[in-house]
Amino acid sequence: MSTLALKGPYWVTVRQYRRTLWLTGALVLLTLAVIGGLRIWNAQVPDVYMEDGYWRPADDGSSYHMLRGAMEQFSVGMVLIPFLVGVFVAGPLIAREFESGTYRLSLTQSLTPVAWLRAKLLTATAVAVGTTLLLTAIYLIGWGGVSGTWQFNWADRGPYEITGTALVSYVLLAVAVGALVGQLIRRALLAMAVTGGIVGLVMLVLSSFRWDFLPVRTVTGPAVANASTITVPGDSLIVEQGLIGVSGQRLPGWFCSPDAPAAHCRPGEDITAQYVDYHPESHYWPTQLIETGILLALAALAAFAAFRVLRARHP
Amino acid sequence: MTKDDIALEADLLGKRYGGRRGRGWALRECDFALPAGRICALVGPNGAGKSTLLALAAGLLRPTEGTIGAPAREDLAYVAQDKPLHPRLSVADTLRMGRELNPGRWDSALAERIVEGGGFSSDTLVHHLSGGQRTRVALALALGKRPGLLLLDEPMADLDPLARHQLMGVLMADAAEHGTTVVMSSHILTELEGACDHLLLLHGGRVRLDGAVDELLAAHTLLTGPVADLAPHTVVESRTTGRQLTALIRHEGPVEGPWETSEPSLEDLLLAHLRTTEGAPA
Numbered sequence: 191m192s193t194l195a196l197k198g199p200y201w202v203t204v205r206q207y208r209r210t211l212w213l214t215g216a217l218v219l220l221t222l223a224v225i226g227g228l229r230i231w232n233a234q235v236p237d238v239y240m241e242d243g244y245w246r247p248a249d250d251g252s253s254y255h256m257l258r259g260a261m262e263q264f265s266v267g268m269v270l271i272p273f274l275v276g277v278f279v280a281g282p283l284i285a286r287e288f289e290s291g292t293y294r295l296s297l298t299q300s301l302t303p304v305a306w307l308r309a310k311l312l313t314a315t316a317v318a319v320g321t322t323l324l325l326t327a328i329y330l331i332g333w334g335g336v337s338g339t340w341q342f343n344w345a346d347r348g349p350y351e352i353t354g355t356a357l358v359s360y361v362l363l364a365v366a367v368g369a370l371v372g373q374l375i376r377r378a379l380l381a382m383a384v385t386g387g388i389v390g391l392v393m394l395v396l397s398s399f400r401w402d403f404l405p406v407r408t409v410t411g412p413a414v415a416n417a418s419t420i421t422v423p424g425d426s427l428i429v430e431q432g433l434i435g436v437s438g439q440r441l442p443g444w445f446c447s448p449d450a451p452a453a454h455c456r457p458g459e460d461i462t463a464q465y466v467d468y469h470p471e472s473h474y475w476p477t478q479l480i481e482t483g484i485l486l487a488l489a490a491l492a493a494f495a496a497f498r499v500l501r502a503r504h505p
Numbered sequence: 506m507t508k509d510d511i512a513l514e515a516d517l518l519g520k521r522y523g524g525r526r527g528r529g530w531a532l533r534e535c536d537f538a539l540p541a542g543r544i545c546a547l548v549g550p551n552g553a554g555k556s557t558l559l560a561l562a563a564g565l566l567r568p569t570e571g572t573i574g575a576p577a578r579e580d581l582a583y584v585a586q587d588k589p590l591h592p593r594l595s596v597a598d599t600l601r602m603g604r605e606l607n608p609g610r611w612d613s614a615l616a617e618r619i620v621e622g623g624g625f626s627s628d629t630l631v632h633h634l635s636g637g638q639r640t641r642v643a644l645a646l647a648l649g650k651r652p653g654l655l656l657l658d659e660p661m662a663d664l665d666p667l668a669r670h671q672l673m674g675v676l677m678a679d680a681a682e683h684g685t686t687v688v689m690s691s692h693i694l695t696e697l698e699g700a701c702d703h704l705l706l707l708h709g710g711r712v713r714l715d716g717a718v719d720e721l722l723a724a725h726t727l728l729t730g731p732v733a734d735l736a737p738h739t740v741v742e743s744r745t746t747g748r749q750l751t752a753l754i755r756h757e758g759p760v761e762g763p764w765e766t767s768e769p770s771l772e773d774l775l776l777a778h779l780r781t782t783e784g785a786p787a
Contacts, residue, residue, distance in 0.1 A: 198605050205598055206591055291589040298563050299606035300579040300650070505564055 199301055199309030218324050225264065225332040228257040232335050261332045262341065265348030268325060268357060273386050275318040276364030280385035283310055284372025303504040304497060311369055318361050326352055344474050345427035347397060354478035359485035364389050366492035373499045396481055401429055403480045406467040413464040426468040434463040512541040512654050512686035513562055517571035520557050531557040532710045539703065544680060546697040547690040548775055549707035555690040556586060559656045576654050582647035586658040588639045592632035596620060596642055599631060603646045616649030619675060636663035644672060648679055657689040661696055673700060698771045706778055714778055722768055726756045730764030742777040753777040
């Protein structure tokens with residue numbers, strides 16, 4: 191196996207966790223088989239032209255629906271990768287060495303504590319990032335069949351992280367946080383729980399605020415009866431929409447159509463216009479890069495702290 | 506004696522666990538210098554600080570105060586009391602790990618010879634080994650590194666008498682051949698007799714006795730006879746049965762009096778010092 195080319199602590203790390211590595215490889219292959227298979231099946235079923243410009247799949251969409259279902263699960267699974275990586279690094283990779291006392295074996299060989307931790311973290315990072323990239327490639331195979339549909343837009347949770355640089359950055363953050371927490375809490379289970387919590391918290395906070403990184407674009411339009419809804423460029427992410435009163439204040443509500451119930455039109459107020467705040471698709475990469483920058487800065491901070499803790503404790 | 510002849514040296518060494526309000530001092534004001542090439546027995550009751558001293562010497566702990574002078578990480582080997590090994594590696598992989606992590610100094614022939622005496626296949630996973638077999642693998646890993654200083658914490662506790670005898674033989678022959686300094690903590694007094702030429706007795710975190718075994722034995726006298734004042738000698742332990750006195754003393758000058766005297770055995774000396782509470786903090 192590839193372990194033949196590895197030397198020193200890298201060989202030890204790979205050998206120690208070889209079962210995890212085999213399992214990871216098997217999972218990647220299984221994913222490739224499922225997504226690749228469904229995608230090929232879907233591509234072989236031609237759409238048939240109905241009328242008025244509508245197409246429908248020849249098999250009533252069963253291949254398409256299976257691909258969609260698999261891709262929905264895959265999206266969730268991919269977003270969970272940083273948790274798994276963080277939990278693995280914090281628990282089995284670091285804290286368990288302290289909990290079971292094997293660090294006394296590792297740290298009394300002819301290598302420095304820094305070289306020991308570096309070998310563990312570099313191996314974990316290489317495997318985690320490599321696996322994430324492979325799975326992303328497989329995701330993109332399936333993505334071709336579903337992109338642009340509901341839940342598979344560029345700004346949707348899942349596709350947003352996976353198709354950009356965010357997911358790999360979360361993986362790097364997870365490795366660094368795991369390394370720090372695993373040393374501070376030398377109990378495997380507790381360290382795993384705390385690391386999962388921290389990664390989850392960062393993910394939650396950033397996913398809540400990522401669409402505030404860049405200012406939204408706004409379009410306004412008339413809100414008179416019989417006016418149509420205002421349109422934004424296709425594939426935009428609509429952040430907020432509402433009505434504008436006479437004094438210019440924004441009011442919640444929807445466009446007043448003649449058929450709409452009166453309550454929707456705020457009859458007590460004079461509405462002059464309606465507005466839509468949105469992010470155009472061109473905001474995708476700037477947002478990705480800002481989020482990636484934040485994550486990499488946090489990861490660097492955690493990694494620095496992890497090595498500081500190690501050096502403070504082990505001469 | 507020059508600095509080069511000292512394998513392990515402690516200077517007002519102290520270690521306290523758990524910060525200011527922690528469990529208190531495990532070691533305090535330890536001062537000793539162990540000459541190179543000695544086989545040193547580290548003895549003391551439970552909680553005396555033996556394991557702490559060995560972990561400090563191995564560089565796994567930082568001293569709270571004072572210093573400890575030990576060889577560089579490359580030149581020392583340490584076997585902790587619970588013989589930590591990676592449970593998911595096979596015995597062969599464990600030895601390969603020794604080679605990978607000690608490039609340029611690993612002695613595979615020696616390590617394999619020690620493991621071969623254990624009667625288990627080298628494909629066995631460490632996690633399936635018995636306690637004695639683990640000890641054997643841990644010792645192979647420590648000796649294969651060819652250390653100048655070998656630190657062993659209760660090395661033989663899990664071995665049956667036959668394996669203990671055999672492994673002690675391998676250990677002693679190897680140490681003699683390469684001039685390795687060995688520091689070995691043990692509860693088994695018979696294991697130390699005949700094997701060790703240096704003694705370090707810890708009690709309550711302090712060094713109570715430190716020196717070459719023959720010098721220590723020569724400095725003590727075991728006497729029996731009528732009850733009488735033993736001054737100017739220092740009494741380590743004394744017992745009276747009726748009019749009969751049995752005492753172990755550290756003599757100051759020749760022992761003159763109505764007593765029968767003899768040189769104590771190492772076991773007599775250790776037991777007397779371990780039993781006595783004289784000068785020991787609570």
